[in-house]
Amino acid sequence: MEPMFSPPLHRQRHQFxxxxxxxxxxxxxxxxGCNECALLKxxxxxxxxxxxxxxxINGATVKKHMYGLAPLSTDYLQPTYDKLRIELYQGSVTQNDARLRGFDLVTSIExxxxxxxxxxxxxxxxxxxxxTPVAVIVSTPNSEFxxxxxxxxxxxxxDHKFEWTRAEFQSWAHKVSSEFGYEVEFTGVGEAPPGQQERVGFCSQIGVFHRIRGRDGCNILFSDDAEDAFSYTLLYSINYPNLHDNNILRRVLVTEVLSWVEKLKKRWMKEKTGERFNSFTLCQTEGGGEECLGASEWHMQMEETQTACGAEMNNLVEQYCRGVSQNHDGVSDEESSKLQSCVSVPLAVLWTSCPKVGALSGSLHNLRHLLMDEPEVKLSQDGSALLVHIQEQDLEEEEEDHNELEDSGYAEARQCSQSAEQEEEWDTNV
Structure with missing residues (x-):
């Protein structure tokens, strides 16, 4: 037997x-009367x-379906600023509970x-x-249908105790509206066959009530003591993750910052291998030791590679130094002799060049404040830059990859075969 309504009537009510x-x-x-929580979902x-x-009123049914309202994995992975709290109660609609006062919308579906x-x-x-909600939606069967x-x-x-005609439903709705300060309009879902709509109306009739007076103007039928009554039993409550939670905001921000810094780091390493690793000259002190390459020298080098690395890379400051054993008690000579490179990424670069970092932090001051106590992030002494450590072997590996690509003639071969690859892909797609 084909369904009488498409979509099904319960879906039409929910869609309303x-x-x-x-x-x-x-x-x-x-x-x-949330029942299986279908509308809430x-x-x-x-x-x-x-x-x-x-x-x-049926707590067992609510408990059976309430976990379908839990946050999805995407809600945790990609939280937004939208707040959402869900609460489920067992209780009778004939009893008052102070936790349900002052809502914007109350629905009572069938x-x-x-x-x-x-x-x-x-x-x-x-x-x-x-x-006393701002609006109420009540649907109930239309017995004329x-x-x-x-x-x-x-x-x-x-389990139905009655089923009203349109006149009976409207009589109740007008009485309620007049008594409690609402106005009501009538509609419904589930249309009758052609030519019979006027005679029988909708299968489910709906009254939409709008409050026309403030709460103080309504007839409150309960004493002030009753306003604090809590007659419902809380069965389930959950706060969805959102960026108003500082812990969640920090986690998302740190993830985005580290991701963006990693991109800058890779671009920096590609630029360095392009210049050849041995082109770096460590500044010598009068005593024969090595000292960090100054910021001015680094900026001069970066200006020469502006086209290759992008404008934001010009703001990076490299400190390239060799560990000295006497300055690191307890560190072996072998370990202290390893070369390390520290790239300093100004927070101003992150804040201006990465839109999401800027949006999450709101200001450069907030960005510094949010990153200050994060163990995954190391800031400079004055807190103006993020420090990224790069070991020499990372640069050597990047250089080896660069040399292998050049020696293999991959670039030339790729140019020669580009047109053939495009034609082959075109055939495959067709």
């Missing part, structure tokens, strides 16, 4: 809520929502028909009189 969220962008949303991707809450009529009155008082549903006898579900 999603469309409302996209337009109105509520920050705090609660779904009453869709709403969590709309990150204009900062607090997403589900309430259901819920009230499961309540007795006296409980519907309590539901109205709790939602509209106590919670039932004759069009094949094989249906009685109510649509065995």
């Amino acid at each position: 809520v999603i469309d409302f969220v996209k337009i109105n962008k509520p920050k705090k949303v609660v779904d009453l 869709k709403l969590k991707f709309h990150r204009e929502i900062e607090l997403l809450v589900g309430v259901d 819920l009230i028909e499961h309540l007795t009529l006296p409980d519907v009155e309590l539901f109205s008082e709790v939602v509209f009189g106590y919670m 039932n004759p069009l549903l094949p094989g249906l006898r009685g109510f649509r579900h065995s």
Whole structure:
């Protein structure tokens, strides 16, 4: 048997809520009667929502499905500035709980028909009189549509206590609106066959309520003492990772900084191997020892290679020195004799040349502050630059790779075969 509605009716109801969220962008949303959390699992991707809450009287069902609301791996790997907290409660919609007051949107999707009529009155008082949200979406079956549903006898579900006609639903909605300071508009999902829409209406009728008075102007039916009541049981809560958390911000920033510095380091090493490693001359002291190459000499060398390395590389400062055993107590002569190169990368270069680093830190001062106590990052003494150590063997390996490519004639061979490769790839693609 082919489905009567496409998409299925439950998806149309959820899509109605999603469309409302996209337009109105509520920050705090609660779904009453959340059941298997299906609507919440869709709403969590709309990150204009900062607090997403589900309430259901059946705690076992909520517990069975609540972990589907946990953050995905991408939420941890690529956190954003969007805040999201999810809370799930076990409780009855006929009882008030102070944690649900002041929300932007309350949804009640196919819920009230499961309540007795006296409980519907309590539901109205709790939602509209106590919670006083900015907007409320209520959907419920339209009994006038039932004759069009094949094989249906009685109510649509065995647990339904009633199913209203359009007139009955609108009568309740107007009464609630008048009593608690709301205005309501009516619509629905699940259209009738052509020519019958006017006669039977939508399969699921929907009332969208908007508060027209502030909370102080509403009829609060509970005493001040009741405002502090916590009648629901918290079953699940999770804060999604976001860049407002300094620990997460530091982790992401450090990762981005190290990644960008590694790129600069590789470009620097390629430039050095291009000049030949033996072209470096260590400055000699009068005593025969070696001292670090000065910043001015390095800048002069970098100016000659501006085209090859890029403008930002001109801001790097190399310190190239040999360890001296007498200056490093406890270090063997063999270890101290190893040449080491330290490239100093000014934070100003990182902040201006890497857009993501600039966006994450906000300012050069913040960048310095966020990196200051990070063990993975070593800053210069004045905190103005990041130090990257390069051992001599790294340069020698880079030089060997460079020489091997030249000796192999790879560059010439690649130029000669370029047109043939392009033609071969074109044939493959076709």
